Amino acid sequence: MKKISSQHYFKLIAFLVILSTVPVIITGGLSYWQSSKAIVDYSNDEKRQNIYQIQTNVEQVLRYIDLSTTYFVRSAQTQAYLREDMHANAFSDFHKLRKDLNHLQTIETGIEDIVLVNLEKHWLVNNDGLVRLDNQTYQQINQNYLQLPGKSMWITEEADQLGIPNATKKSCSQYINLVKKLPVLSTNYTGLISVIIPTCELSEIMLKSNDSESFLILDKENHTIAQSNTEYTSEVNQIPNELFDQIDWDASEGEFEYRLNNTDYKISYQTSDYNNWTYLSLVKLSDLHKRSSSIGWLTLSIVIILLVISLYFAFIGSKVLYKPVKKLQQIIDSSGQGKSTANRSINEFDMIESHIERLLNQNHLLEQRVQNQVSQLKQLFMIRLLQGKVSQNEIPLKCKSFNYSQDWNLFSVFSLKIDEIDQQKFSQNDQDLILFAINNLMEDLLSEKECLTPVVINDTQATIILTNSNNEAEYTRLVNQKVELIQSKVQELLHLSVSIGISKRYQHLDQAHLAFKESKEALKYRLKMGEASIIFYENLNRRYSNVAPYPTAIKDKIFDAIKLSDQEVALKELAKFFEYVDRHDIHHQQLEIILSRFLYELYELKESLGAAVEQFQSTDMITHYQNLRSIEAIHDWVSNQIILPLIHSIDEKDDSKNRKISDKIIQIIHENYDKDLSLDIVAAELHYNPNYLSSIFQKETGYPFSEYLLRYRLNKAKEWLVTTDLSVKEIAERLQYNNSQNFIRSFRKMEETTPGKYRTQYKNKEA
Numbered sequence: 001m002k003k004i005s006s007q008h009y010f011k012l013i014a015f016l017v018i019l020s021t022v023p024v025i026i027t028g029g030l031s032y033w034q035s036s037k038a039i040v041d042y043s044n045d046e047k048r049q050n051i052y053q054i055q056t057n058v059e060q061v062l063r064y065i066d067l068s069t070t071y072f073v074r075s076a077q078t079q080a081y082l083r084e085d086m087h088a089n090a091f092s093d094f095h096k097l098r099k100d101l102n103h104l105q106t107i108e109t110g111i112e113d114i115v116l117v118n119l120e121k122h123w124l125v126n127n128d129g130l131v132r133l134d135n136q137t138y139q140q141i142n143q144n145y146l147q148l149p150g151k152s153m154w155i156t157e158e159a160d161q162l163g164i165p166n167a168t169k170k171s172c173s174q175y176i177n178l179v180k181k182l183p184v185l186s187t188n189y190t191g192l193i194s195v196i197i198p199t200c201e202l203s204e205i206m207l208k209s210n211d212s213e214s215f216l217i218l219d220k221e222n223h224t225i226a227q228s229n230t231e232y233t234s235e236v237n238q239i240p241n242e243l244f245d246q247i248d249w250d251a252s253e254g255e256f257e258y259r260l261n262n263t264d265y266k267i268s269y270q271t272s273d274y275n276n277w278t279y280l281s282l283v284k285l286s287d288l289h290k291r292s293s294s295i296g297w298l299t300l301s302i303v304i305i306l307l308v309i310s311l312y313f314a315f316i317g318s319k320v321l322y323k324p325v326k327k328l329q330q331i332i333d334s335s336g337q338g339k340s341t342a343n344r345s346i347n348e349f350d351m352i353e354s355h356i357e358r359l360l361n362q363n364h365l366l367e368q369r370v371q372n373q374v375s376q377l378k379q380l381f382m383i384r385l386l387q388g389k390v391s392q393n394e395i396p397l398k399c400k401s402f403n404y405s406q407d408w409n410l411f412s413v414f415s416l417k418i419d420e421i422d423q424q425k426f427s428q429n430d431q432d433l434i435l436f437a438i439n440n441l442m443e444d445l446l447s448e449k450e451c452l453t454p455v456v457i458n459d460t461q462a463t464i465i466l467t468n469s470n471n472e473a474e475y476t477r478l479v480n481q482k483v484e485l486i487q488s489k490v491q492e493l494l495h496l497s498v499s500i501g502i503s504k505r506y507q508h509l510d511q512a513h514l515a516f517k518e519s520k521e522a523l524k525y526r527l528k529m530g531e532a533s534i535i536f537y538e539n540l541n542r543r544y545s546n547v548a549p550y551p552t553a554i555k556d557k558i559f560d561a562i563k564l565s566d567q568e569v570a571l572k573e574l575a576k577f578f579e580y581v582d583r584h585d586i587h588h589q590q591l592e593i594i595l596s597r598f599l600y601e602l603y604e605l606k607e608s609l610g611a612a613v614e615q616f617q618s619t620d621m622i623t624h625y626q627n628l629r630s631i632e633a634i635h636d637w638v639s640n641q642i643i644l645p646l647i648h649s650i651d652e653k654d655d656s657k658n659r660k661i662s663d664k665i666i667q668i669i670h671e672n673y674d675k676d677l678s679l680d681i682v683a684a685e686l687h688y689n690p691n692y693l694s695s696i697f698q699k700e701t702g703y704p705f706s707e708y709l710l711r712y713r714l715n716k717a718k719e720w721l722v723t724t725d726l727s728v729k730e731i732a733e734r735l736q737y738n739n740s741q742n743f744i745r746s747f748r749k750m751e752e753t754t755p756g757k758y759r760t761q762y763k764n765k766e767a
Contacts, residue, residue: 013318020310028303035295044255047213047268047281054215054228055272055279057205062154063274065111065178068104069195070152074184082182082191085121086130097125110201112175113168117141120190127168137165145179146189152180154275156199156219164194172198176225202226213283218244220276232282243267247278257285378402378453386413386455386462388513395509405449408466410475410505413512414483415519416442416461419497419531419630435461438490438498445486460523462516467505475505476536483534499526499533527591527631550594551580558643559605565647574643578635595634596622602642611649615641661686662700665693666708673713674734679705714750717743721759728755 072078081097097116105111105127115126119141122133133141144163148155155177157163162175178195206215206228214232217225222244239260246256247269255268264285271278381398384390390398399406418434435456442454442463452464465482469475483500490498501522503515522535529535554577561570581594599622606613615621628634668682682705683690697705713735720726726734732743747755 012322013314016314016318016321017311020314021307024303024306024310028299028306032296032299035299039295043283044268047255047266047283048253048270050213051215051268051270051279051281054206054217055270058202058217058277058279059272059274061110061201061205062178065195065197066152069114069178069180069193070184072100072104073180073182073193079183082118082121086118086123086125094125094130098129101125101127104195110197110204111195112171112198113196115164115167115194115196116191117164117193118191119146124166126166128166131166133165140165141192145192145194146181148179151184152178154178154219154277156221156223156225162196164196167194167196172200174199174225176202176219199226203228212287213281216280216282218278218280220278222278225277232284374402375453379455382453382455382462382464383457385509385512386457386464386516390510392510399509402453404452405466407449408468410467410470410507411509411512411515412465412467412479412505413503413515413519414463414465414486415501415503415516415523416463416486416498417459417501417523417526419499419526420633431459432456434494434496435459437494441489441493442486445489446482450482460520462519464509464512464515480534487532487534497531499523499529499531499535501526501535501537503537527628527634530630548580548590548594550597551577554580555598555601559601562605562643562647562650563609565651567644567647570643570647571639574635574639578631582631599638599642602638602646606646609646609650611646613642613645613649615645658696658700661688661693661696665697665705666701669709669712673709673716674736676736677709710746711750714747717747717755718751718758721755722762731755 077096078100081093084093086094086097101114101116104114113127115124117124117133119133119138122138124131124133124137140163157175157177159173159175162177164177176197176199178197180193181189182191182193183189202217203226206217206226212232214227214229216227216239219225222241224239243258243260246258246267248254249271251271252273253268253270255266258265258267266283266285268281268283269278381390381402385395416438418431418438439454439456439461442451442461446454446463446465450466452466454461454463456462465479467475467478469478479502483502486500487498490496501519503518503522506512506515518537522537522540525535525540526533554573557573558570558577561567561573577598581591600619603616603619603622606616624637628637664686665682668685669677679690679694683693686693694705697703697708701708703711717731717735720731720734728744729740732740735743737743737746744754747753747758751758753761
């Protein structure tokens with residue numbers, strides 16, 4: 001026995017050693033892994049923040065320069081300068097212009113020079129003064145800058161390759177150039193402004209970056225614009241193009257590892273949405289690993305200490321834990337019950353196990369366990385019985401084992417459903433709990449002689465009611481009493497209304513599934529009968545010969561009102577529809593057919609009108625009415641969730657359609673104002689009635705068609721009088737006037753002056 005004890009003692013020691021050391025090793029490894037990961041994540045976040053800070057600082061300067069330049073060129077004074085020819089007589093304007101340009105450069109943004117070029121008047125102004133443009137310079141500017149896509153762009157250029165003539169370039173070998181085509185709000189460019197900034201200024205902005213990190217700025221052509229902390233990457237003379245291939249240009253940010261000159265770097269990058277520049281951060285992997293290595297050594301030391309402590313307590317604990325086992329073995333041996341297993345037991349644990357098994361095999365323990373499961377077994381049997389899954393031979397055996405009453409000759413099935421959930425007390429998700437509460441109430445109200453075990457199947461509470469009375473009148477009276485008692489107790493305790501369907505009476509329990517179907521069928525008629533209904537299957541009118549016709553006329557009126565967005569008529573006719581359904585004696589199958597057909601046709605109408613209704617998006621939602629418990633609830637659902645949102649959607653769609661038609665008419669006027677144009681011609685082109693177009697156009701623009709056309713033509717006439725040498729007669733002919741006198745009268749009525757005087761007044765203002 002000592003040998004055996006020693007074996008289990010060592011097994012216990014081995015188990016405790018493994019139990020104590022493995023968690024320590026795993027915990028230490030996970031701690032180191034999590035710590036290293038946290039450090040790397042923190043480092044990555046730090047690098048991203050640093051990149052973001054550098055990007056923010058640089059772009060703040062660039063955006064400020066861009067905004068200040070835009071404000072300058074869009075000012076009325078600058079626009080006036082661009083329309084005149086700079087010459088000796090315009091010295092005052094030139095002086096003001098130079099002063100404004102110098103003011104832009106005084107802001108601490110690093111601007112070295114600002115060049116304003118007027119290609120139409122052939123002059124250029126910058127720090128060095130006013131310069132006249134010759135043809136060669138004009139072509140150079142046009143080719144280098146005006147042919148570039150976009151109205152405003154940032155360009156990186158070498159100092160000796162700047163395409164702006166006479167530009168100041170002294171402080172740096174590379175420059176970034178903000179070029180804006182002028183005028184800003186036109187596509188007919190007659191000039192440009194160039195803001196020249198040395199890239200050295202960007203390096204100054206980046207000087208405050210971390211010493212253990214280097215930053216790099218690339219333009220959209222992958223040209224290096226600026227770099228900070230070059231001492232950190234002193235061994236890297238030039239960034240190879242292969243590094244740029246690692247960048248995912250479709251992503252706004254990312255990171256990767258790259259080897260430069262036998263040194264591994266962690267490279268993070270971020271692309272700007274402002275000018276497509278890319279900001280890179282270069283960090284040596286050796287610097288990142290320094291932090292985690294110190295944590296690794298510390299973690300290893302702690303794990304070793306914990307392992308030593310664990311091993312010590314494993315040896316001590318083994319002795320303590322083994323004492324009760326040894327004592328229990330001695331007790332079994334002394335009682336004599338261990339002798340029978342002594343010959344075949346290989347250790348003391350087998351002896352203890354055999355003893356415990358004999359105790360567990362006692363009959364009273366098994367009987368107690370079965371008794372605890374009787375209630376669940378009864379409910380399972382009743383569910384299978386009502387679903388028709390119990391064989392005829394199995395029923396008597398189960399009824400006898402469950403001690404069901406045998407003193408009955410007929411039975412029927414009660415099926416109970418909740419009419420409406422009190423939303424202030426219960427949510428819709430509480431329905432299952434409420435049904436189980438009602439099921440428990442049924443067990444309390446009905447004795448074991450009156451019923452079999454009540455059960456809940458899906459959303460229905462079902463009970464088999466037993467009777468030994470063959471008198472139909474007495475049976476009906478007793479059933480009504482039971483049902484009214486059940487309804488009153490549910491109302492009293494749960495404040496809920498319930499409806500109950502009652503099947504025909506049957507003699508054999510193997511027909512229970514038929515009775516259950518009949519009781520559920522009876523419940524379907526509660527739509528017509530309302531809440532708290534007591535419905536006998538035998539009393540239902542199931543004859544299909546008396547069929548009410550589908551109310552097509554009422555349906556058509558409802559649909560016509562919806563198409564016309566007449567909410568009042570639609571709701572009025574809908575009320576008539578449900579009044580018709582409620583008034584006729586319609587069995588529930590035909591009622592479902594009428595409602596399903598009406599809702600399906602309503603869905604087809606919604607689809608044909610192209611309207612969107614959130615509660616009516618698919619044909620699956622047509623059957624939602626089956627979840628409602630009364631005709632009134634279905635009426636409210638159709639009215640509030642379908643009809644009214646459908647009319648609202650149609651109204652919104654009509655407004656959008658009118659705006660599109662109005663915009664199309666305006667486009668036709670703008671494109672054909674110099675042709676013979678009338679509302680009839682426009683209506684023929686758009687395939688609409690002229691009166692319909694006239695009402696829509698006046699509603700959207702506030703002007704009749706003819707007045708809008710007249711105003712647009714006269715505005716064109718004013719433009720031609722100012723910008724061309726066309727005679728009044730030629731302008732009148734172009735604008736489709738029969739003679740110049742009619743044109744002059746219309747012009748005078750609008751401008752309170754004649755076309756000739758208008759032209760003279762404008763020319764006097766220019767002079």
